Amino acid sequence: MSTNVRLAAARYGKSNVRLLRVVRDDGAGRQEVAEYVVQLLVEGEIDTSFTEADNSCVVATDSMKNIIYALAKTSPHILSPELFAIHLGTFILQKYAHLKKAFIDIEKLKWTRIVVDGKPHAHSFIRDGDEKHVTHVEVDGTADKQKLAVKVTSGLKDLLVLKSTGSAFENFVRDEYTTLVEVSDRILSTAVDLSYEFQAVQVGGEGDVAALEGKFQFDKASKSARAATLEIFATDESASVQASLFKMATRLIEENAGVTRASYALPNKHYVPVDMKYFGVENMSPPVKAEVFCPLLAPSGLITASASRV
């Protein structure tokens, strides 16, 4: 074995654990469903499994998958991806003394109630979009297993939006490399990738998990983040993706007291006006008020930024 190489970092677990949980409210004759894709990784006293082929410290990733399914059955928090992730991280660290940190990612798929005769149906749902609610939870029991440090970052991804006007892009750097014309009116389209961080908290055990919902109102934050994103996108007279992005992040932080930071990654999915003047059709009358556009698959711009509470 080499003497000048050491294990610098190690983390392992199960990814892509797919589950759907039915929650029955027989009294109300209603059912809820939650479909998740879960990843659970851990850190701790596991180095010898890498360096000495010692599996005695390895909780098998197969067992981790079983723990995810077992808690999906028993957890009172299953309908909240954030609370379920905290419950899962807390559970695994308190069960196994040698595991010190847990990292949980959950992607929640979209199932919206079908409306029949104007009323939401009791147990039928439609996948109405590719958009996913996501959460990333870090639980740290390094200092104290009865006082776990918890960090939650939630967000959404693959939310595809387009506006056909109300967007301009002017006054940018013009030099020998510039071919883009300035436009006062253009199509703006993006696939929103958003994440927002909550204040760090301490959790003693499963009993404390429910209290976090009262503190952070994860579900309300998720709805408010989505609404802030969509409403600013629609109503802002956009000077650029950059300027609209910062307005979205500002509103999100202002509306959610528990959120400390909001980060967006917004691809600028270009729609290019088709130039038809060569065959005598006026599509682009200055300043480029076009009506027929060609969607460009690639390349796209990519605008990213974070805003934080001061």
Ligand SMILES: O=c1[nH]c(=O)c2[nH]c(=O)[nH]c2[nH]1
């Ligand atoms: O909103 C935009 N921001 C840019 O930085 C940029 N660059 C570009 O070519 N088009 C756009 N649009």
